[in-house]
Amino acid sequence: xxxxxxxxxxxxxxxxxxxxxxxxxxxxxxxxxxxxxxxxxxxxxxxxxxxxxxxxxxxxxxxxxxxxxxxxxxxxxxxxxxxxxxxxxxxxxxxxxxxxxxxxxxxxxxxxxxxxxxxxxxxxxxxxxxxxxxxxxxxxxxxxxxxxxxxxxxxxxxxxxxxxxxxxxxxxxxxxxxxxxxxxxxxxxxxxxxxxxxxxxxxxxxxxxxxxxxxxxxxxxxxxxxxxxxxxxxxxxxxxxxxxxxxxxxxxxxxxxxxxxxxxxxxxxxxxxxxxxxxxxxxxxxxxxxxxxxxxxxxxxxxxxxxxxxxxxxxxxxxxxxxxxxxxxxxxxxxxxxxxxxxxxxxxxxxxxxxxxxxx
Amino acid sequence: xxxxxxxxxxxxxxxxxxxxxxxxxxxxxxxxxxxxxxxxxxxxxxxxxxxxxxxxxxxxxxxxxxxxxxxxxxxxxxxxxxxxxxxxxxxxxxxxxxxxxxxxxxxxxxxxxxxxxxxxxxxxxxxxxxxxxxxxxxxxxxxxxxxxxxxxxxxxxxxxxxxxxxxxxxxxxxxxxxxxxxxxxxxxxxxxxxxxxxxxxxxxxxxxxxxxxxxxxxxxxxxxxxxxxxxxxxxxxxxxxxxxxxxxxxxxxxxxxxxxxxxxxxxxxxxxxxxxxxxxxxxxxxxxxxxxxxxxxxxxxxxxxxxxxxxxxxxxxxxxxxxxxxxxxxxxxxxx
Numbered sequence: 001x002x003x004x005x006x007x008x009x010x011x012x013x014x015x016x017x018x019x020x021x022x023x024x025x026x027x028x029x030x031x032x033x034x035x036x037x038x039x040x041x042x043x044x045x046x047x048x049x050x051x052x053x054x055x056x057x058x059x060x061x062x063x064x065x066x067x068x069x070x071x072x073x074x075x076x077x078x079x080x081x082x083x084x085x086x087x088x089x090x091x092x093x094x095x096x097x098x099x100x101x102x103x104x105x106x107x108x109x110x111x112x113x114x115x116x117x118x119x120x121x122x123x124x125x126x127x128x129x130x131x132x133x134x135x136x137x138x139x140x141x142x143x144x145x146x147x148x149x150x151x152x153x154x155x156x157x158x159x160x161x162x163x164x165x166x167x168x169x170x171x172x173x174x175x176x177x178x179x180x181x182x183x184x185x186x187x188x189x190x191x192x193x194x195x196x197x198x199x200x201x202x203x204x205x206x207x208x209x210x211x212x213x214x215x216x217x218x219x220x221x222x223x224x225x226x227x228x229x230x231x232x233x234x235x236x237x238x239x240x241x242x243x244x245x246x247x248x249x250x251x252x253x254x255x256x257x258x259x260x261x262x263x264x265x266x267x268x269x270x271x272x273x274x275x276x277x278x279x280x281x282x283x284x285x286x287x288x289x290x291x292x293x294x295x296x297x298x299x300x301x302x303x304x305x306x307x308x309x310x311x312x313x314x315x316x317x318x319x320x321x322x323x324x325x326x327x328x329x330x331x332x333x334x335x336x337x338x339x340x341x342x343x344x345x346x347x348x349x350x351x352x353x354x355x356x357x358x359x360x
Numbered sequence: 361x362x363x364x365x366x367x368x369x370x371x372x373x374x375x376x377x378x379x380x381x382x383x384x385x386x387x388x389x390x391x392x393x394x395x396x397x398x399x400x401x402x403x404x405x406x407x408x409x410x411x412x413x414x415x416x417x418x419x420x421x422x423x424x425x426x427x428x429x430x431x432x433x434x435x436x437x438x439x440x441x442x443x444x445x446x447x448x449x450x451x452x453x454x455x456x457x458x459x460x461x462x463x464x465x466x467x468x469x470x471x472x473x474x475x476x477x478x479x480x481x482x483x484x485x486x487x488x489x490x491x492x493x494x495x496x497x498x499x500x501x502x503x504x505x506x507x508x509x510x511x512x513x514x515x516x517x518x519x520x521x522x523x524x525x526x527x528x529x530x531x532x533x534x535x536x537x538x539x540x541x542x543x544x545x546x547x548x549x550x551x552x553x554x555x556x557x558x559x560x561x562x563x564x565x566x567x568x569x570x571x572x573x574x575x576x577x578x579x580x581x582x583x584x585x586x587x588x589x590x591x592x593x594x595x596x597x598x599x600x601x602x603x604x605x606x607x608x609x610x611x612x613x614x615x616x617x618x619x620x621x622x623x624x625x626x627x628x629x630x631x632x633x634x635x636x637x638x639x640x641x642x643x644x645x646x647x648x649x650x651x652x653x654x655x656x657x658x659x660x661x662x663x664x665x666x667x668x669x670x671x672x673x674x675x676x677x678x679x680x681x682x683x684x685x686x687x688x689x690x691x692x693x694x695x696x
Contacts, residue, residue, distance in 0.1 A: 093599055124602035132600075137593040142615055142690055150612070152601045185693040203601065 038066035038106075039243050040211055042222065045103035047089050052098075059085045061267040062103070067211065072237060072244040074258035074275075076290075080312045082267040084249045086089070087213045088247075091130055092120040107211070121161070126156040129204035131233075133216040135196035139188035145172070145199050146184030152206045173204040174231060194225035202227065205236060212237065214246045218253060230256055239269055251290060255279060263287045266315045266323035269342060272349040283348065283355040285328045322353065330354055361694065364687060370678050379672045380432065384425050385663055428665075437666045442653065442658035448576030449662035452651060453670060459529060460647035463640070464632035466563050467570035472625065479582025479621075480614065486587065494579065501576030510569040510642035517565060527644040531558045564642040570636050574628040581624045585617035592616070617691055623648045626682030633678070634671035 047060040060082040067073045076082040088094050089101050092112060105112040107128065112120065124130075132138040140148060148170035153159045161166070165184065168301065172180035175198040188196055197217060204212055214233065218226040234257055237244045246258055254261050254275065263271040263279050263286065271284035282288040289308040310327040318339050325335040332354045342351040403411075412418045416427060431437065433567060437449040444452055481654045482491040502557055518526040530543050536555035544563070547556025589595060590613065598612040633648075640649035657665035687693045 093596060121602045123603065124600055126602060130597075130600040132597060134593060138597045140594040140598070140612055140616070141692060143611065144691075151603060151607065155601065155607070156604055189692050200597070203597075307644060358640055 016316065027317070036068050038243075039069045039071075039108060040067040041104070041106035041185075042066075042086075042090065043104045043106065045086060045089060045105065046101070047085050047094065048100040050098055050100060056100075059267055060089065063264070063267070063269055063270065064103075065242045065262050065272070067245055069210065069243055070237070070241045071257045071260065072234075072246060072248045073257045074248065074261040075256040075264060076254055076261055077264035078249055078312065082216055082265040083249075083264050086264075087130070087215050087247050091124060091128060091213065092117075093124075093130075110290040119260045124179055125209070126207045128210055128213065129209040130205070131197075131200050131212065131217045132248075134220045135193060135200050136188060136220075138200055139196060141188055144185050146192070148199070149184075149203050149206055152203060156207045166188075167205070168202075171206055173269075175199070175202045175205075175236070176228075177202070191295065193221055194228060197221060197225075199228050201229075201232065204296050205240070205242070208240060209242060211243045211245070213247070214248070215247045217246075218249070219248075226253075233257070251294060263290070266312065266318060268318055268323070269349065269350065270324065270351045272342075274347060277348065281358050283350050283358065284352050285330055285354075285356055286324050288356045289329065297360060322351075330356070361687065363628075364694070365680075370681060372680060375676050376669075376673065380426065380429060380669060382673075383423075383665065383668055384428055387664065388424075395660065412638060426602065432665075432669070438662040440655075440660055440663050442660045443654050443663050449660075449666045452663055453666040455541070456647050456651050457670070459635060459645055460636070460640070460649065462529075462542045462544065463563065463566055463570060463636065463645060463647060464629065466567035467632060467636075468574065468625070469628055469675050470567055470571040471574035471578055471628070474501055474571075475578030476582050476614075476621065479579045480586050480617075481607075483583045483586035489585075495580070495583075498576040498579045500573045501579075502555060504572065505638075506569060506572065506636075507638045507642055509572055510566070510639055513565045524564050525558075525562050527642075529562050529646060530555065531562075534558055566639055566645055568683070569642070570639045571630060574625075574632065577628060578621060579622055582617065582621050586613060587619045589613050589616045615689065619686065622682055622685050624690065628677050630675040630678040633674045 043064045045060055045063045046058060049057045049059055051140075063082070063086055065073065065075075065089070066245065074163070075086060077083050085094070090105050090112065094101060094114070101113060103113070112123070115123070146165060146168055147161075150159075150161050150164035153167055154161060154166035156165070159201055163323075168182045169184060172183055176200050177183050177195055183191070183199075185196070188199075191199065201217075218229050221229060230253060233244065236242070244257075246253065248254060258275050260274060261275055261279075262269050263284065265286050271278070271287045278287065279291065282291055286308070289306075292298070292306045293308055295305055308327055314326040315323040316325055316336065319338065321337065322328070322331075322335045322340050325331045328335065334353050340351045340353050342349050372629055373436070409418070416424060419427075435450055439445070440447050440449050478494050483616060484495045485491050514526060517524050525531070528695075534552075534555050536543065536552055536558075537550045539549050543559035544556050547553060547559060595608070595612055598608050636645075636647070637649035639645070639651050640647045641653060644650075651663060652667045652671075654660070655667065
């Protein structure tokens with residue numbers, strides 16, 4: 001199979017029509033109404049950095065979300081909102097020293113946080129895999145691409161290297177790397193950026209994991225390549241039924257790929273919703289600001305850009321206020337007095353005292 | 361790969377020409393000179409002139425150089441003037457070289473066998489008691505003067521406790537058969553195992569003494585390199601693949617960390633082979649280091665020339681080997 005196969009549901013080359021819209025919503029409703037058990041249930045996940053001589057810093061402050069089989073869930077937010085730390089905590093990739101992880105990460109009934117190092121090694125790469133941001137630095141520079149693929153198969157499938165090589169070849173072919181036989185012997189520096197990311201995806205999907213976590217998989221790539229990689233990811237997760245957790249700061253990626261979107265701010269989820277609902281009616285001022293800050297080509301000439309003022313360093317502590325209040329476009333008095341709770345309603349979740357009016 | 365090696369060999373010839381020229385001029389520029397060294401302060405002008413003519417020292421410097429190069433290419437460095445008067449300088453070198461190789465080899469084995477694993481574990485247990493303790497030990501290794509460490513070890517283990525021999529390479533009473541000049545190997549080849557055992561016992565203290573500096577350097581470089589590699593994204597990728605700790609250590613961490621360590625080992629090995637002057641003197645080892653010191657003190661130009669030229673050549677060859685190793689480990693070097 002090649003990546004150029006046209007797919008009617010591919011949002012990268014087709015604008016969503018009303019019918020696909022309705023289909024997506026139906027799918028979302030099915031997941032929400034418990035049509036299937038969630039594959040991954042994250043509950044009250046907290047990650048605290050404890051560095052010597054420094055105040056402990058809680059980077060993730062009680063994040064909860066579900067991922068159903070075959071579902072694509074987005075974790076969106078700007079740098080420092082805790083989205084990458086969340087993914088590393090799920091994978092058990094945070095160093096034990098200096099980091100405290102609490103809560104539960106329930107994967108098919110097993111709390112991953114309770115597993116030993118050895119048990120977690122058996123799961124990683126086999127049941128849960130990850131694709132990283134920078135494909136050049138994420139590949140070992142002194143090992144051929146082929147071995148970087150086959151070593152996963154050797155580890156989890158118990159294959160010999162010889163038996164794993166044709167499988168690796170097919171995987172490279174599958175992710176759209178031309179001349180895969182030659183590429184098996186190539187080293188990362190001999191591949192282009194897009195091909196390296198394809199190789200990383202091949203490595204992650206080698207053992208057909210049920211859950212794939214992609215941490216900003218397109219950020220380091222050219223715009224044209226970004227679209228190709230996103231299309232490839234979408235095609236692969238749809239073909240294999242792999243659930244995908246997409247971590248990104250790029251709302252364009254979310255729009256094209258995710259069934260459900262979680263917006264993070266300051267280590268907490270501030271808004272969650274089905275993709276179309278969320279984009280059509282952002283309720284949290286932060287989500288609203290993120291959407292409004294995307295420059296539009298069809299904006300009138302001379303119109304100013306709409307950035308969200310300030311930066312994450314202006315945050316108030318969540319314990320006694322809304323962290324976003326200092327940057328908010330419409331704060332009210334209570335925003336700086338206590339923390340808003342995440343309230344679930346009509347398949348949306350919102351953490352705000354003064355949400356943006358619906359249908360504004 | 362082959363082209364890479366050939367290119368480096370050609371470069372090596374150039375290096376040797378420049379080196380021989382520098383060496384020749386430098387030796388001629390030294391005050392004193394052979395004639396004074398042999399004849400003493402009170403030599404008459406006539407006897408000096410006769411001596412100079414005998415050694416060809418009366419001719420212009422460039423003629424002397426070309427004659428020197430011509431002889432060197434034929435392996436003729438002339439007879440030793442004062443270390444072992446009359447003996448061929450090259451023979452003195454060839455006779456002593458195995459002693460230095462044997463000592464350097466064992467010292468390097470100790471330094472690598474301790475330095476790389478300890479460096480790795482110190483990095484993995486960064487900022488723990490083990491890490492801090494081994495960093496201090498390695499600092500001591502560099503800071504303590506080699507001759508002091510040598511005398512200390514000798515005093516404790518040879519003189520006070522009597523566990524090990526005081527000096528030399530082998531007990532002369534054994535009258536061991538010589539084959540290669542490497543005493544441990546000779547004993548194995550001739551099945552005179554007691555001779556091998558005795559040579560090994562003689563090697564313990566000098567090789568530990570000589571290993572102190574390279575061990576400390578290899579340890580520190582390994583530790584730093586492993587720390588750097590541990591921070592790399594590809595180690596996180598390897599962990600995300602669920603690979604075993606063993607595969608991650610060998611294939612992903614150490615293979616990348618070995619790049620700077622290889623360079624360090626090469627430089628240290630070159631330094632050891634070129635003669636460990638202090639260690640060899642403390643233990644009367646009879647290797648190149650001793651020959652270098654003696655020939656320098658007594659202005660024995662022929663011996664000095666052989667030893668320095670050989671040392672330079674060893675350095676260049678070791679560096680070539682390091683570069684080849686580098687290309688073997690790192691594909692990015694190969695394609696350049």
